[in-house]
Structure formats: C-alpha cells, structure tokens
Amino acid sequence: MTQPDTTSQAEVGAAYFRLFNEIGIIAQLSRTLLEARLPKGIILPHFSVLNHLIRVRDGRTLMELASAFQVPKTSMTHTVGGLEKAGFVTVQPNPADKRSKCVFITSEGRTLAAGAVTALGPDVAELAQDFPLERVQAMLPQLEALRTIMDAKRG
C-alpha cells in the first residue's frame, strides 16, 4: 500500500505543482518590483550578486556565486562581467587557485545596493501592511527547508 490515505497520487502532484507555480509568480512579481527601483540597466541578478557579496562575504569566486543562485556558470560570467564594466565590482585572480577569480564589491557597488534598499523601503512598508512581518517570519523557515532539500537533490 504505497497510497495509504485518501489523497490520490494526482492530487499530491497537483499540490506541489501549485506550490511551484505560486512561487514562480511571486518571484516574477518581486523581480518586477525590485527592478522598478534599480537604475536602468541594472537588473535582479546584478543586485542579487552585490547583495550576496555584502551579506555573505567579499571575494567569492564565480562558481560559488553561480551555485549560490543556482544558475549556470556562463550566466554568472555574463552577470559579473556587466557589474565589472559598470564599476560595481572588481575581479581579481585567485592566488590560491589560478583557475579561478574572486569578485570584490566596490564602494560604488555598496552605494548602489544601499540605495536600492532605501528606495525599496516604502514598497516594503506598504507590503507589510497587507502581509505583515509575522507571516514572513513564519514562512521563512519552511522556504529555507524546501530550498535546502532541493539544493541537496540537485547539488
């Protein structure tokens, strides 16, 4: 009996599908929201990388960044290239491994990220009126757990 209770296999699949569908749409919405507050030409992946460098640590390699965001390394090369050309990061060879490069955020990069966070303040405040912080805090552990599990399956 691999189907012990009243929930059919198809219904189970449908629930997971709805989950990922909702997540996909929210990702899309939040992306649009953020990009409306970023300078022209700077998009979500740029901001995400800058923020990662600030939050986690400076000097991550391209591969570390790519796996942190679960994107192909070619995409990360392109994203970092754009940030470098715009002067928001510098890229330096890794003395510990000559194959790899380390990405450092510049003060311009920090300014950009901080400015975006500030610009988003009112949007967050407005959202918090309808979807309060407690609900976010309740969801976060669940999402983190799901992310970790999925990460592990396709490491």
Place this chain on the structure above:
Amino acid sequence: MTQPDTTSQAEVGAAYFRLFNEIGIIAQLSRTLLEARLPKGIILPHFSVLNHLIRVRDGRTLMELASAFQVPKTSMTHTVGGLEKAGFVTVQPNPADKRSKCVFITSEGRTLAAGAVTALGPDVAELAQDFPLERVQAMLPQLEALRTIMDAKRG
C-alpha cells in the same frame, strides 16, 4: 512612533528580502527540475501556459495569459508563438473582440502536459519524502495570499 516594537526598519526589510531571495532560488530550482523532464526545446513558460489552459480554461487571450503569469505581453506572444509552431496550441481570432486572439490547446498539447506530469511523478515522490505534503498544504494559503496581495498592488 512609526517604529513601535523591537524590530528595526532595516531588519524588517531584510526579512522580506530573504523571503524573496529564497523564493527566487526555489523558482530557479523547480524550473531546472521541470525542464529536465520536458522534451528538448520546451521550457517552463511553454508548460505553464499549457497547464493553465488545462486547469483554468481553454481559449484564454494572450493578455489573460500574460497577466496570469505576470510577464510582459511581448513575452507571451513569443511563448504562444512557439507553442503554436510546435502544434501544441491553436490561436484563433476572438469573435467577441477583433483585437484579441484566443489560445486553444490541442490534443498534442494535452498529451505533452500529461506526459510531463507523469514523468515528474518520481521526482515529486522523492521530494515528498523530505518535504511532505502537509508542509506544502500549510504553505500554499500563505503563498496564495502573498501573491494576491502583490498582484493587487501592481495590477
């Protein structure tokens, strides 16, 4: 006192940012997972549209589809064009409004979507071992609420 309790403004923003960051990564992971089971050349947006036509109803217009997934209409034109060329949908003029067109799924389209769902069965089952259905069911209403609220703000 717009800052009544112990949680600072910055910390509040950080929580929402982490929320959207997790959601973005999960969206990315689920996309990769799905596309691994789809025929070459068919990607998430294609599948999403087919599924929407099945779940919600046949004959939606391009704008309805675009707003359902919160993507620009130009992107939806492109996506539906690909589906049409591949024979998974047909597009017909809308008799009620000559500006718009209605998208209908073909039997090939239904077959494709059903096949993908079947192919994903084992993946879902495996995921369900580590992240069981109850947790999904607990999260879904929260995500739907958040999606609805964000939808409303940027309708």
Place this chain on the structure above:
DNA sequence: CTTGTTTGGTCCGATATCGAATTATATAGT
C-alpha cells in the same frame, strides 16, 4: 613525472526576455 580526470572560467551560437514603438479595434466623452 606522466597521463587521465576533474574543475573554474570563457567563448560562441541559439533562444528567451523585455521595453519602445506601431497598428488595429474598442470605448468614452461630448
């Protein structure tokens, strides 16, 4: 030390995405 394999990164070509401008139809205001 050599050879085979793995790993970090880039380059290239194909497709996806999206904003701006355009066309055609619909709707509103007078």
Place this chain on the structure above:
DNA sequence: ACTATATAATTCGATATCGGACCAAACAAG
C-alpha cells in the same frame, strides 16, 4: 457621429540566458 483615449497584439532591437565546446590549472593514479 466624432474625436480622444484605452486596449490587444505584433514587430523590432537590445540584452539575458543557457547549453556545448573549449582552454587552462588542479588533482589523482600509476
């Protein structure tokens, strides 16, 4: 009815994304 505005969709150009091929350094095995 007539003009103004709004809406559905497409086209076009610019950029993003990604898979495959490639190169160079690291590492493993003999």
